[in-house]
Amino acid sequence: MAAQAQQVSAVDSVPDGHDSVREREIRIEQEHLDRVYHRLEEKIHEAEFLMNDAARRGQVGTPGALAERDAQVFRAGIHLNRLHSEYEDFLFGRIDLLLGKDGKKGPDGAYTAVEPAEGAVREDGTADIAETLHIGRMGVLDEDYTPLVIDWRAPAAAPFYRSTPVDPGRVVRRRVIRSKGRRVLGVEDDLMRPELTARLDGRELAVIGDGALMAALGRSRGHTMRDIVASIQAEQDLVIRAPAASVTYVEGGPGTGKTAVALHRAAYLLYQDRRRYAGGILIVSPTPLLVAYTEGVLPSLGEEGQVAIRAMGSLVDGAEATLYDSPSVARAKGSSRMLKVLRRAARGALERNGSPDRLRVVAFGRRLELEAEELAEIRRTALGGTAPVNLLRPRARKLLLDALWGRSGAAGRHTDPELAAELRSSFDEDVTSEDAFVAFLDAWWPELTPREVLAAMADDKRLGRWSRRVLNPGEVRKVARSLQREGYSVHDIALLDELQAILGAPARPRRKREMDPLDQLTGLQELMPVREETQWERAERLAQERTEYAHVIVDEAQDLTPMQWRMVGRRGRHATWTIVGDPAQSSWSDPDEAAAARDEALGSRPRRRFRLTVNYRNPAEIADLASRVLALAMPGSEPPSAVRSTGVEPRFTVAGDSLGQTVREEAARLLERVDGTVGVVVAMQRREEARRWLAGLGDRVVALGSLEAKGLEYDATLVVSPAEIADESPAGLRVLYVALTRATQQLTVVSGQRDEPDAAGVPDLLRD
Numbered sequence: 001m002a003a004q005a006q007q008v009s010a011v012d013s014v015p016d017g018h019d020s021v022r023e024r025e026i027r028i029e030q031e032h033l034d035r036v037y038h039r040l041e042e043k044i045h046e047a048e049f050l051m052n053d054a055a056r057r058g059q060v061g062t063p064g065a066l067a068e069r070d071a072q073v074f075r076a077g078i079h080l081n082r083l084h085s086e087y088e089d090f091l092f093g094r095i096d097l098l099l100g101k102d103g104k105k106g107p108d109g110a111y112t113a114v115e116p117a118e119g120a121v122r123e124d125g126t127a128d129i130a131e132t133l134h135i136g137r138m139g140v141l142d143e144d145y146t147p148l149v150i151d152w153r154a155p156a157a158a159p160f161y162r163s164t165p166v167d168p169g170r171v172v173r174r175r176v177i178r179s180k181g182r183r184v185l186g187v188e189d190d191l192m193r194p195e196l197t198a199r200l201d202g203r204e205l206a207v208i209g210d211g212a213l214m215a216a217l218g219r220s221r222g223h224t225m226r227d228i229v230a231s232i233q234a235e236q237d238l239v240i241r242a243p244a245a246s247v248t249y250v251e252g253g254p255g256t257g258k259t260a261v262a263l264h265r266a267a268y269l270l271y272q273d274r275r276r277y278a279g280g281i282l283i284v285s286p287t288p289l290l291v292a293y294t295e296g297v298l299p300s301l302g303e304e305g306q307v308a309i310r311a312m313g314s315l316v317d318g319a320e321a322t323l324y325d326s327p328s329v330a331r332a333k334g335s336s337r338m339l340k341v342l343r344r345a346a347r348g349a350l351e352r353n354g355s356p357d358r359l360r361v362v363a364f365g366r367r368l369e370l371e372a373e374e375l376a377e378i379r380r381t382a383l384g385g386t387a388p389v390n391l392l393r394p395r396a397r398k399l400l401l402d403a404l405w406g407r408s409g410a411a412g413r414h415t416d417p418e419l420a421a422e423l424r425s426s427f428d429e430d431v432t433s434e435d436a437f438v439a440f441l442d443a444w445w446p447e448l449t450p451r452e453v454l455a456a457m458a459d460d461k462r463l464g465r466w467s468r469r470v471l472n473p474g475e476v477r478k479v480a481r482s483l484q485r486e487g488y489s490v491h492d493i494a495l496l497d498e499l500q501a502i503l504g505a506p507a508r509p510r511r512k513r514e515m516d517p518l519d520q521l522t523g524l525q526e527l528m529p530v531r532e533e534t535q536w537e538r539a540e541r542l543a544q545e546r547t548e549y550a551h552v553i554v555d556e557a558q559d560l561t562p563m564q565w566r567m568v569g570r571r572g573r574h575a576t577w578t579i580v581g582d583p584a585q586s587s588w589s590d591p592d593e594a595a596a597a598r599d600e601a602l603g604s605r606p607r608r609r610f611r612l613t614v615n616y617r618n619p620a621e622i623a624d625l626a627s628r629v630l631a632l633a634m635p636g637s638e639p640p641s642a643v644r645s646t647g648v649e650p651r652f653t654v655a656g657d658s659l660g661q662t663v664r665e666e667a668a669r670l671l672e673r674v675d676g677t678v679g680v681v682v683a684m685q686r687r688e689e690a691r692r693w694l695a696g697l698g699d700r701v702v703a704l705g706s707l708e709a710k711g712l713e714y715d716a717t718l719v720v721s722p723a724e725i726a727d728e729s730p731a732g733l734r735v736l737y738v739a740l741t742r743a744t745q746q747l748t749v750v751s752g753q754r755d756e757p758d759a760a761g762v763p764d765l766l767r768d
């Protein structure tokens, strides 16, 4: 890994004429960045010219010209957008390379060879740098097509991430450039071939700094995640660039960069094959907090629009999870046992209160009637099989007409089949045009919505009927009670989605196109169907209406319940997948059942597995403590190794008379010690209380329920009563492991009596 590349002595302090080597190297990079911005300005003028030109063409008014204008405006608009965004570090990397094996160049203008040519290193250990590449957020070519910047996702940029001292390839020096807007602030180098004396333009290669990765990890955290584009490590790069065939499966402990890697992979896939992923990439995150935390990463990589980041509780349009379920209710609702209950409920809900039990119509001048028993029999026949309930209404209507026809006595009137068919069709017309029949059908076989069926399940008698031999009476009572609340939990959302599949999608009314008054006057719209929607509008509409995606990325995959796997699976039936997770952090109590549902959602697609092994978040002092809980939560599982250590041991305190008072004091203490954020993690039932404890301490500190902490990180974390968190659910120890692994710098643990702290305040669960 580049992180372990040899850090070379600080040549930077050696004076070089009036200038230090560091200043000289910064100046060299500054000159390059100036050239890049100069070229970008030229490109901006080009894009603006294209936009103006396109607008002029639009005035010509032929259908072809208008379509071409839309396409040009679309492309130039995207281009301008990207060029105008001045990111903190547009240019962030550089590699100096030996001569390659062959002289072939790729489309980005760089040589493609990975290994050095035979004579690239002389016998005396000296070598010349044959190629220098700068790496940035977007590729920029000079007028003569020499690359000024290589896009970080291009094949030529891969050695920047992959090269290691053990396997350096052609890379001699790897440099991370820190810049803000148009100004270069600093450079940090790693030497991949320290044994060489390499020269560039006749001068020995300078090596500056002490580790870009460590500098990035040491920075204090804000409320949003940063991209890691300048310091992606080799094992992470393998995942990011893995081909998108079938299923890419990534496991790794806390802090190994799974979320970061998943986001960078989305950007990489779009770069690789934008056409294919026009079908959209869906990233599913467990909580809205994690969505908010990670939302800025893709825009910072220049990618938006094609990627939807959704919380598990926001996957169903028009419903949003705001409530929590107790562990036992969550367990029942998340289990695939619910499938049977929902199927019965969707059919049973047809018989809602006030459903008519008699049908009376007049046809061919006769009164015809169907009684309750006959109606029940017809309903049973119509419901046979597994077809969506709402789509069975025409079948039920047909069966009703058959039964009434039988009653009418008209069936035997004609022997000639043609006349008989005519008579029957006029009978049907007679019946169906009667208001009484229409009103009956609407009441007897209403078009059901998922919300209505879920609401019907809130009645414990009905739910008891529908869950016979599936849920036990205790579960029925609790689930029904939870459904009586106003609003939905994250588990209800998966039930709504399943019900939608069981009921069948309602017919979507075709959206009316708004007419341009001028079009109406001239009749132009008949001539120009392309004007119906510009490409912008089309892209936006498709994104909104999308229910299936070309690639699905599931973050924190260990937490998905079987019902959630089914919901997510429906969004990627024809997709390729990236699944990242850590079984040791699972808050779902039955991992085997979830794994079976996952396998069903993914079908027989082959899987490629990766493992991330280095913890970039927690210092060793915190990671060591957390590994004690890991040993209890998942005996035998290997924790990732922490990449750094701070020398600051976790702090243990025991709450005095008032837990709230102690927590407040300790949080204030941490706020003084770190510049960034402080997360206070409590058992779920204490969330509201904890918010009150911390009132007035400012917005750098946040109170979180244990399940809300998933995926997040803070400069410092305060974990309140490990025993309370561990006892909260069957997966409590794994949830505690999550809580203990959120801090990038400092950790405080506050114990109550229940934690059985020793004389040093260390709770029983965290003792060696």
Ligand SMILES: Nc1ncnc2c1ncn2[C@@H]1O[C@H](COP(=O)(O)OP(=O)(O)OP(=O)(O)O)[C@@H](O)[C@H]1O
Residues within 6 Å of the ligand: 213, 216, 217, 226, 227, 228, 231, 232, 233, 236, 252, 253, 254, 255, 256, 257, 258, 259, 260, 261, 582, 585, 616, 617, 710, 711, 712, 713, 741
């Ligand atoms: N190569 C890297 N360079 C700089 N920072 C990194 C790198 N890899 C990971 N990090 C940082 O480490 C932290 C943890 O990353 P991330 O949240 O993606 O880990 P995770 O595996 O998803 O963790 P968890 O399982 O606990 O949710 C983040 O702050 C991330 O920016």
